[in-house]
Amino acid sequence: MATAPTTVEHAGLTWGPRALLRRLSSGDEIARLVTLVFALTTVLITVMIVEQLWVLSAESRRAFGFHFFVSQVWDPVFNQFGALPFIYGTLVTSALGMLIAVPLGLGAAIFLAELAPRRISDTLTFLIDLLAAVPSVIYGLLGVFILVPLMRTEIQPALKHTLGFLPLFQGPAYGIGFLTAGLVLAIMIVPFIISVSREVLLAVPREQREASLALGATRWEATWKAVVPYARTGIMGSIFLALARALGETMAVTMVVGNNPRISASLLGPGYSIASVLANEFSEATGTLYVSALVELGLVLFLLTFVINGLARLLILVTTQRGSGVAQG
Amino acid sequence: MNLRMAWRKTVNAVMLALTGLCALVAVSALFFILGYLVYHGGKDVSWDFFTKLPKPVGESGGGMANAIVGSGKLLLVAALIGVPIGLLGGIYLAEFGGKTVPFVVRYTADMLNGVPSIVIGVFAYGVAVLPVHHFSALAGGFALGIMMIPIILRSTEEFLNGVPRAMREGAMALGASKWKMISSVVLPAASSAIITAILLALARVAGETAPLLFTAFGNRFWSPGFGQPTASLPVMIFTYAVGPYDDWHRQAWAAGLVLLGLVLVINILVRTVLSRGVSAQRS
Amino acid sequence: MTMRKFFGLLVLASLATVPVRAQNINAAGATFPYPIYSKWFDEYHKLHPNIQINYQSIGSGGGIAQVVAHTVDFGASDGPMTDDALKQAGFKILHFPTVLGAAVVTYNVPGVTADLKFTPEALAGIFLGKITKWNDPAITAANPGVKLSGDDIIVVHRSDGSGTTYIWTDYLSKVSDEWKTKVGKGNSINWPVGLGGKGSEGVTGLIKQTPGSLGYVELIYAIQNSLPSGLVKNSSGAFVKASLDSVSAAAAGAAASMPDDFRVSITDASGKTAYPISSFTWLLIPAQIQDAAKREAIKGFVNWMMADGQQYCEGLAYSKLPKEVVAKEKKAVAMIQ
Numbered sequence: 001m002a003t004a005p006t007t008v009e010h011a012g013l014t015w016g017p018r019a020l021l022r023r024l025s026s027g028d029e030i031a032r033l034v035t036l037v038f039a040l041t042t043v044l045i046t047v048m049i050v051e052q053l054w055v056l057s058a059e060s061r062r063a064f065g066f067h068f069f070v071s072q073v074w075d076p077v078f079n080q081f082g083a084l085p086f087i088y089g090t091l092v093t094s095a096l097g098m099l100i101a102v103p104l105g106l107g108a109a110i111f112l113a114e115l116a117p118r119r120i121s122d123t124l125t126f127l128i129d130l131l132a133a134v135p136s137v138i139y140g141l142l143g144v145f146i147l148v149p150l151m152r153t154e155i156q157p158a159l160k161h162t163l164g165f166l167p168l169f170q171g172p173a174y175g176i177g178f179l180t181a182g183l184v185l186a187i188m189i190v191p192f193i194i195s196v197s198r199e200v201l202l203a204v205p206r207e208q209r210e211a212s213l214a215l216g217a218t219r220w221e222a223t224w225k226a227v228v229p230y231a232r233t234g235i236m237g238s239i240f241l242a243l244a245r246a247l248g249e250t251m252a253v254t255m256v257v258g259n260n261p262r263i264s265a266s267l268l269g270p271g272y273s274i275a276s277v278l279a280n281e282f283s284e285a286t287g288t289l290y291v292s293a294l295v296e297l298g299l300v301l302f303l304l305t306f307v308i309n310g311l312a313r314l315l316i317l318v319t320t321q322r323g324s325g326v327a328q329g
Numbered sequence: 330m331n332l333r334m335a336w337r338k339t340v341n342a343v344m345l346a347l348t349g350l351c352a353l354v355a356v357s358a359l360f361f362i363l364g365y366l367v368y369h370g371g372k373d374v375s376w377d378f379f380t381k382l383p384k385p386v387g388e389s390g391g392g393m394a395n396a397i398v399g400s401g402k403l404l405l406v407a408a409l410i411g412v413p414i415g416l417l418g419g420i421y422l423a424e425f426g427g428k429t430v431p432f433v434v435r436y437t438a439d440m441l442n443g444v445p446s447i448v449i450g451v452f453a454y455g456v457a458v459l460p461v462h463h464f465s466a467l468a469g470g471f472a473l474g475i476m477m478i479p480i481i482l483r484s485t486e487e488f489l490n491g492v493p494r495a496m497r498e499g500a501m502a503l504g505a506s507k508w509k510m511i512s513s514v515v516l517p518a519a520s521s522a523i524i525t526a527i528l529l530a531l532a533r534v535a536g537e538t539a540p541l542l543f544t545a546f547g548n549r550f551w552s553p554g555f556g557q558p559t560a561s562l563p564v565m566i567f568t569y570a571v572g573p574y575d576d577w578h579r580q581a582w583a584a585g586l587v588l589l590g591l592v593l594v595i596n597i598l599v600r601t602v603l604s605r606g607v608s609a610q611r612s
Numbered sequence: 613m614t615m616r617k618f619f620g621l622l623v624l625a626s627l628a629t630v631p632v633r634a635q636n637i638n639a640a641g642a643t644f645p646y647p648i649y650s651k652w653f654d655e656y657h658k659l660h661p662n663i664q665i666n667y668q669s670i671g672s673g674g675g676i677a678q679v680v681a682h683t684v685d686f687g688a689s690d691g692p693m694t695d696d697a698l699k700q701a702g703f704k705i706l707h708f709p710t711v712l713g714a715a716v717v718t719y720n721v722p723g724v725t726a727d728l729k730f731t732p733e734a735l736a737g738i739f740l741g742k743i744t745k746w747n748d749p750a751i752t753a754a755n756p757g758v759k760l761s762g763d764d765i766i767v768v769h770r771s772d773g774s775g776t777t778y779i780w781t782d783y784l785s786k787v788s789d790e791w792k793t794k795v796g797k798g799n800s801i802n803w804p805v806g807l808g809g810k811g812s813e814g815v816t817g818l819i820k821q822t823p824g825s826l827g828y829v830e831l832i833y834a835i836q837n838s839l840p841s842g843l844v845k846n847s848s849g850a851f852v853k854a855s856l857d858s859v860s861a862a863a864a865g866a867a868a869s870m871p872d873d874f875r876v877s878i879t880d881a882s883g884k885t886a887y888p889i890s891s892f893t894w895l896l897i898p899a900q901i902q903d904a905a906k907r908e909a910i911k912g913f914v915n916w917m918m919a920d921g922q923q924y925c926e927g928l929a930y931s932k933l934p935k936e937v938v939a940k941e942k943k944a945v946a947m948i949q
Contacts, residue, residue: 031508035421038414039434042478046437049444049452056455075802076773077795107351115345116352124352126600131359133529133596134589135536137563141570141585142365145578149821172764174807175822190355218341248445250539251563255571259771259808270807275447275539280810281800282451283543284673284773286680286697298448309443385650386669387836387928460616462682463638546640547668549650550657557636558666571809573816573837 053299060292068296074261074277076285081293083300085261089178089271090301093253094246096182096267097189102239104186105193112194113201114209114223125198132191140255143184148175148256151183156268171266174258179267181257185249189242196241200234200319201227234319240312244305250275274301363589370586373579378587383549383560389576393584395551399466399559400535403545406470406555407534411477412527418478419485419523424511435483442479449475450540458544464558469545473534480533484526488519525599532595536588538563562588634661635909640668641675641688642775643812644713644830645893648928649688652921656913663909669811673773673799679705679896685906687896690775691782691799692875704899706947707874708914709892711922712863712931714854715779716841716889718834719826720819721746721760729754729843729851732888736788738765738826740795741805746824754845768818768827771808773799779891780828783879828889832929846888847880858887859931867934874941890931900949907948914945 060068064081071082108128112121152175159179163169204227212222228235258270259280274297285291381392418438422431453472458464492515500510516523545559547568552559562584569581646669653665670678672689679687680701692707717730734750737743743750746760770777781797795801809815809827816833819825831854834841843851852858862881870876880888895914901907918941922932933941 027509028507031511032421032425035417035425036430038417039419039421039426039430039482041414042418042434042441042482043437045475045478046441046444048456049441049448052452052455053448073802076800077798077802080802104351104354107348108355111345111348111352115348124356127356127359128352129600130593130596131355131362133532133592134359134362135538135563135592137536137538137566137570138362138366138585138589141566141581142362144570145369145582146365152822172766172824174766176807176818187358190358194352194355218337220341220344221337224344244443248443248447250445250447251567254810255567259810260803260806272808275445278447278451279539279542280771280808281673281773282454284671284675284677284799286673286677286773286799287700295451298451301445302448305443305445306440309439313439385654386647387832456616458683459681464683546638548666549653550664550666553634553636558638558668568813571817572811572813573820573833574813577813 050302053295053302057292057296057299059288060296063289064293068293072261072263076287076290079287079289081290083274083297085263086272086274086277086297087300088263089257089261090247090273090275090304092178092267092271093181093185093257093273094243096178097185097246098239098243100183100186101190101193101242105190105242106197106235108190109194109197109201110223110228113198114227115219125195128191128194132195134188136188136249136251139184139188139252143180143252143256147180147183151175151180160268167265168267171264171268173268174270176256176258177267177269178257178264178271181253181271181273182267184252184256185246188249188252189246192242192245193238196238196316197231197235200231200238200316203234203319204230231319233315237312237315237317237319240308240315244308244312247308248275248301248305250279254279274298363593366582366586366589369579370582370584373583374586375583378580378583382551383565387574389574391580393560393562393565393580395548396560396562396565396584397587399545399548399552400562402466402552402555402559403470403473403541403561404531404535406467407473407477408527408531410471410474411481411530411534414474415478415481415527415530416485416523418482419489420511420516422482422486423489424507424515435486438479438482441475442483445539446476446537447539450543453540454543463556464544464546466545466552466555466557466559469541469559469561470555472540472544473537476534476537476540477527477530480530481523481526484530485519485523488522488526489515491522492518528595528599532592532599535595536563536592538567635663635905637663637665637686637906637909638668638684639665639675639686639688639895640670640678640684641896642672642690642893643669644672644690644715644774644776644779644891645688645711645930646812647832647836648711648924648930651924651928652917655921655924656916659916660909660912663913665909665913669813671770671772671799671811672775672778675775675896676799677773679898685901686898686910688894689778689799689896690891690893691778692877692894693896706897706899706944707894708897708941708944709874709894709933709937710917711925711933712859712890712892714831714859714887714890715776715783715828716831716834716854717826717844718816718819718829718839718841720823720839722823724758724760725840726755726758727840727843727853728758729845731845732784732787735844736784736791739767739769739784739804739806740788740791741767754851763824766822766825767803767806768809768815768822768825769803769806770811770815772810774811775799775891775893776812776828776830777801779879779889782877782891783889786880835929844888846884846886847882848884848886850884852885852887854887854890856926856929856931858885859890860934862886862888862890863892863931863934863937867936870937870940872940872944874937874944897948899947911945911948914948915942918942 068083072084073080073082152173156173159169208226208230209222212226253273254276260270261272378392380394384391449472457468457471500514541564548558548560566581566584569577649667672691675687675689678684745762747762778799785792785797809818812829812833815827816829816837819827843853846852861883862878866876866878918938925932
């Protein structure tokens with residue numbers, strides 16, 4: 001090769017026998033191959049996970065087919081398995097969590113990104129990032145010892161007293177159940193909504209804000225009428241991300257949800273989520289159909305979180321691309 | 330006109346207060362959590378807690394020494410699996426990649442990141458427990474390591490990409506081969522950021538319980554080596570918290586405090602100390 | 613499949629580098645006898661410091677599943693394995709009774725300190741979801757003089773695969789035709805009502821913290837947590853409380869006619885003083901154990917358990933094995949090869 005390469009991209013792409021030898025002797029090719037192998041290991045592991053889920057659930061899929069998704073019966077004695085109570089429980093607890101966490105998280109994100117002075121915003125963001133690091137089992141611990149008694153003695157009776165005419169708030173006040181699990185989930189996903197929404201809001205180009213302010217808007221009006229609508233898709237993305245996280249949450253929910261595969265209209269009643277039934281019953285499922293049914297539930301959960309995560313990333317990508325004009329992978 | 334202006338100003342102030350309140354509520358959750366743990370767990374974090382083994386069921390006393398060591402072992406294995414794959418994979422994506430392979434790798438890494446931890450536990454059971462016919466710290470560490478991979482991979486790629494072109498070209502101009510450039514210039518430049526990511530990934534998996542239920546299982550005694558089931562802090566917290574014994578509850582609080590303390594200390598250290606180095610380099 | 617084997621080989625290879633001097637035996641299963649098992653394994657470890665038997669109480673269902681999957685060296689269950697399950701296992705598994713215990717009805721009713729009496733019909737009705745209030749006639753009739761409120765009964769059952777559930781539902785199936793046809797017996801059943809707790813520990817915890825709740829646990833869990841245990845009407849018509857004597861009385865009939873494989877149900881036993889919801893609990897040991905050192909260690913433990921181990925029973929409210937059963941078991945140990 002006559003001329004030395006001038007840019008990084010061309011450094012590794014020269015062909016020809018002499019170049020190949022030179023590359024090999026300098027260790028570049030080896031390095032490239034080795035790192036390629038490790039990069040592909042990630043793909044391998046993911047593929048294996050999907051393969052295992054698919055293969056191990058085959059027996060259940062064959063036995064129950066579509067009926068699996070509409071049957072409420074979970075009966076290991078008579079080998080009848082239906083996913084509906086768990087899908088219901090997963091969706092209800094997650095929806096409850098989102099209902100509480102989204103307004104709260106969005107409000108906080110707007111405050112941190114747009115309205116608060118820089119120093120306060122930075123400190124609070126730092127603290128909220130720490131909240132995101134708290135392990136699930138700690139939330140479960142606090143849920144069991146602090147929240148559940150509170151729900152049972154104060155909150156649930158109060159709800160029954162005031163809103164008890166609604167079927168949503170009827171039945172005994174157990175303390176554990178859908179509502180408690182939803183509350184715990186809400187606290188867990190709030191930090192995610194805050195941090196991603198904040199990033200998305202910060203990515204909105206300054207011109208939007210400044211144009212609005214130049215027209216005489218108050219700080220809030222500029223935020224609410226110019227910045228937030230611009231970042232709307234990204235905020236949706238953050239909501240989806242938080243939802244995906246809530247769907248897969250295991251420990252905290254298992255400790256407070258009541259572990260009863262029943263579909264009840266009342267939020268005060270006990271329920272069950274896919275992740276919880278896996279945690280409770282997987283190590284003791286005897287018989288291949290039982291195990292297969294559980295794995296099929298795991299497959300359902302995996303697909304659910306996969307789809308929602310994918311949507312989330314798409315939405316966030318769209319917003320940040322629009323904002324900065326440069327593709328951010 | 331004045332009335333309208335006054336209204337808009339009021340709305341502005343009210344919304345400022347409301348959103349500020351939201352932020353305050355979110356942040357206060359952190360302080361509540363810490364507060365309760367310190368209050369309930371503080372008195373039971375004793376020397377016994379760190380040095381003794383659990384007592385038989387129903388007897389009070391004992392500690393979680395084996396769980397603490399067990400968690401340490403699990404994190405070691407997790408790091409040995411997660412760091413090489415994540416780091417080297419990230420290097421490939423940032424330095425060598427073309428179009429398709431990086432796209433596929435990034436896509437599957439994101440997919441892996443979204444897999445619920447209980448599903449990873451089920452997978453690890455099928456792959457690392459069943460074929461060898463026992464539960465082990467290795468299987469548990471394997472499950473945790475898988476969870477670390479996407480975090481480290483994407484972070485490494487991002488931080489390596491962030492190293493200024495000028496540094497790379499300088500090295501190449503001096504005649505360095507690609508690998509030499511990577512190993513002696515680019516990597517060290519991004520090193521503190523990458524270490525940040527690794528430590529954060531470790532802190533994240535240190536608290537994971539679900540994947541350990543069917544892999545590391547549990548152990549009343551010391552777990553020798555890495556091939557036997559082992560106790561771990563998160564699983565002990567879970568087991569003791571749902572049990573009936575008051576003594577178990579006290580120990581669960583103490584263990585919760587220790588675990589949260591560990592996780593928070595790593596997070597705080599990493600975000601303050603190491604990030605300072607990162608932002609200095611970036612600018 | 614090959615990928616699994618590859619990872620497995622990797623794991624094995626790394627295990628080979630770890631020297632193991634002590635005998636590490638892993639077991640899992642029933643929570644019913646967990647208090648005495650944990651005491652036993654602790655004491656045995658003190659006597660034989662190089663033998664460590666790590667028992668994880670994950671429920672009888674887990675004990676069966678894991679011993680069948682060969683991931684533990686032996687399992688434990690209070691519901692004996694059915695013929696189907698034994699056939700599905702693909703290899704021979706032996707049952708070794710260890711102690712006798714009682715599944716008691718425990719409850720948390722604020723203001724009620726007396727031990728409540730329950731008829732079989734009342735218990736079946738409560739768990740079927742047909743009796744929903746504490747002041748239901750079925751309960752008040754058996755407890756004259758006790759003031760019971762109109763609060764809801766919060767039923768608590770096991771959320772995991774449980775031998776205690778097996779014992780409980782085995783009893784209910786015997787005393788209630790409706791239960792037998794609608795629900796049946798097993799380690800994991802389709803519960804008509806109730807909250808689920810994980811393990812006997814979880815159920816006890818739930819009951820302790822939930823006023824108005826009622827559930828079933830092994831006797832020692834109620835005792836250790838200061839929860840009451842109700843009296844149950846047995847087949848002779850007497851209301852009996854679970855105790856060392858009443859449980860041994862329930863086993864008396866079965867002891868003499870114990871089958872060779874030790875799988876027997878003693879619920880709803882005859883006898884005036886018998887507690888009707890008693891049961892043996894078993895260790896599930898594979899008939900063939902390749903590793904000679906492990907085999908000897910396990911056999912050694914079983915022999916110790918039948919002799920010295922039994923002295924720990926009374927302190928934890930379990931009844932000792934009847935003499936006839938011990939004699940038969942001693943011979944059966946030789947079957948582990």
